[in-house]
Amino acid sequence: MMRADARRNRDHLVAAATDVIAEEGPEASLNEIARRAGVGPGTLYRHFPTRESLLTTVFRTRIEALCARAGDLAAKLPPGEALTAWLHELLAHAVTDRGLGATMMLTEQESGFDCSALMAAAASGLLAGAGEAGSVRRDLTVDDLFQLVHGISLAAGDLGRGDRLLTLTLEGLRAA
Amino acid sequence: MMRADARRNRDHLVAAATDVIAEEGPEASLNEIARRAGVGPGTLYRHFPTRESLLTTVFRTRIEALCARAGDLAAKLPPGEALTAWLHELLAHAVTDRGLGATMMLTEQESGFDCSALMAAAASGLLAGAGEAGSVRRDLTVDDLFQLVHGISLAAGDLGRGDRLLTLTLEGLRAA
DNA sequence: ACCTGAACACCGTTCAAGT
DNA sequence: ACCTGAACACCGTTCAAGT
Numbered sequence: 001m002m003r004a005d006a007r008r009n010r011d012h013l014v015a016a017a018t019d020v021i022a023e024e025g026p027e028a029s030l031n032e033i034a035r036r037a038g039v040g041p042g043t044l045y046r047h048f049p050t051r052e053s054l055l056t057t058v059f060r061t062r063i064e065a066l067c068a069r070a071g072d073l074a075a076k077l078p079p080g081e082a083l084t085a086w087l088h089e090l091l092a093h094a095v096t097d098r099g100l101g102a103t104m105m106l107t108e109q110e111s112g113f114d115c116s117a118l119m120a121a122a123a124s125g126l127l128a129g130a131g132e133a134g135s136v137r138r139d140l141t142v143d144d145l146f147q148l149v150h151g152i153s154l155a156a157g158d159l160g161r162g163d164r165l166l167t168l169t170l171e172g173l174r175a176a
Numbered sequence: 177m178m179r180a181d182a183r184r185n186r187d188h189l190v191a192a193a194t195d196v197i198a199e200e201g202p203e204a205s206l207n208e209i210a211r212r213a214g215v216g217p218g219t220l221y222r223h224f225p226t227r228e229s230l231l232t233t234v235f236r237t238r239i240e241a242l243c244a245r246a247g248d249l250a251a252k253l254p255p256g257e258a259l260t261a262w263l264h265e266l267l268a269h270a271v272t273d274r275g276l277g278a279t280m281m282l283t284e285q286e287s288g289f290d291c292s293a294l295m296a297a298a299a300s301g302l303l304a305g306a307g308e309a310g311s312v313r314r315d316l317t318v319d320d321l322f323q324l325v326h327g328i329s330l331a332a333g334d335l336g337r338g339d340r341l342l343t344l345t346l347e348g349l350r351a352a
Numbered sequence: 353a354c355c356t357g358a359a360c361a362c363c364g365t366t367c368a369a370g371t
Numbered sequence: 372a373c374c375t376g377a378a379c380a381c382c383g384t385t386c387a388a389g390t
Binding site: 218227 | 381382383384385386
């Protein structure tokens, strides 16, 4: 059980981090986040020993929602289309919430939330379905998908460019 | 004409930057580079007003060599294979010299060296050849190629992974 | 005129002191 | 026992003072 003031400080930190990261991106100053939350930097480090543990907490609900979408899409689209649609949604998140792309692949987790396992479970269902339907190469792995989408999100200037690069990747650069 | 001491300082700075960037990557401390060159930080800023202008100078000879390779490959391989081979060489540079990938797309240039124009010239020759030969999609642009390779270099852990991701991108994720 | 490094405002991180 | 922020060693960048 957390002491009441600690609980309140933690909540303030997450709220402040959400705001500051939205404004300045995932490399935002930790001291600035602590300042905005009205606590000292030591308090931030006590609750979140690494920057990643803070980012994971901030992005957690968004990542869970995205993983839930995998099931929705699988239920209402043919397997190949479901995978394609989900990858575009993943890309949209990675481009919009800069830093979420790197966060989603983190393998060691604090706060009992194994982000990469959740993401892998969501993606592998879609990937297996699309593979069995003959829509995608059988040798594709979940890591291939995540790294390709992550790379595109980092290199593309905006979502329009990102969607084009993802489409090119899906279809291949070679002539049909 | 540069004063002799200025010339010497500039040379020391480029040599020190080459070493430090090789050790610590493109985000290396500028003060550390200046320290290693035996000059004050102001001297570094006088010669290189931005970090990019320093990186461009450090990578210049490597980028010029890579661009020259485009002609070599075009002369000895069929157009489609020449493009593929050059993209893999580009990727190898981007993975090995972290920071070169971002540098190669810089559009404004100091020291009379327009890196992006040189790169675009090298790539567009190969791309046009491969397009006419029917090896790649006709709607591909040089920017598509650079952004895809750059993204892969950022997301792939090592060159082995990078080569796989580039091959997947060339062939497409969809089943043949 | 050109070069220079001490100085400034920041950053991430720690740990002695408080409650 | 747990929380805390002053303090430390760094960073990028500038500009008054030197030659």
